[in-house]
Amino acid sequence: MQSIESKILYNDMLAEGYFRLGLEWKTPRVKAGHFVMLRVSDGMDPLLRRPFGVYKVIGAKGSASKGTGIELLYRVVGRGTSILSAKRPGEVLGILGPLGNGFPSPRKGLKVVMVTGGMGIVPLYMLASQTGGILLFGARTKKERFLLDGFKGPGLKVKTATEDGSMGTKGLVTALLEKELAAGVVVYACGPLGMLKAVSRMCSDAGVRCFVSLERSMACGIGVCLGCAVRSVNHDGKENRNYKMVCSDGPVFDGEDIDWELL
Ligand SMILES: Cc1cc2nc3c(=O)[nH]c(=O)nc-3n(C[C@H](O)[C@H](O)[C@H](O)COP(=O)(O)OP(=O)(O)OC[C@H]3O[C@@H](n4cnc5c(N)ncnc54)[C@H](O)[C@@H]3O)c2cc1C
Ligand code: FES
8 A cells, every 4th residue: 555646647527526536646556446545625624524435547557557647437416526536637646545455356267247337347457357257238328338448358248227228228337137047157346335235135135256345435445443344144144243344354255254234
């Protein structure tokens, strides 16, 4: 993990409220599923850094650690992201990272199925480009189609579901997952909590291994404040409580290890 001051290379609006942020970072050593904590302001407002998944490494040829920067995709939802959206190239932001465990590589021979909802697509870009497989993309409307731009991977197939039916199948992305669950599949998912809960339950019922990337509000990002704790399941059947920190034990967990009832 590094704490660096990074120059903004670009901060482009992709669609209303959605931005693509390029940050200079020599040899970032980032893996699919890692995230960073960004200081969006030099002052006290907001005081805390904000977590963002790494979308891709810029300028990496072959190894991600040979890159010259990272790219993030973010949606403006509140004070911090609003301040961020006004930043211009050449300004400097503090980055702490790379953080978290990242996605485990799929075991050889398994078919990779990725399930995403909205901005949950961010950490899957690097995974898809390495593993290929099937990407099940869930969105509210076809207006979110731009989030798929540039997605590629060996033999990657994309299937979409929109809530209003304006693109792909009408309904929830979990309906698409139903058709993919079979022996020899491993599932990776990131998106809203309700989607992750459903994906995890479906995979568990089908006996398919599933890794979920969770999002919680984070203050420190490094396992110190205990603010991002989630209750985990004890597979030994004992009653004692087990907590995991999403920032330092995760954000990627085996779906079977999370106590979804308490999230
Ligand atoms: C590991 C991780 C990776 C993330 N990756 C991305 C990413 O790649 N792109 C992206 O756009 N966002 C991502 N997020 C969410 C992002 O951190 C928040 O949207 C951001 O911190 C909001 O800051 P703010 O000051 O603008 O909003 P605030 O003013 O802090 O909050 C505004 C509203 O957003 C809600 N909110 C804040 N944080 C979250 C969250 N984590 N999940 C859901 N709702 C939240 C608040 O409850 C509130 O309603 C990630 C979060 C985590 C934990
Ligand atoms: S954010 Fe502080 S422990 Fe996870």
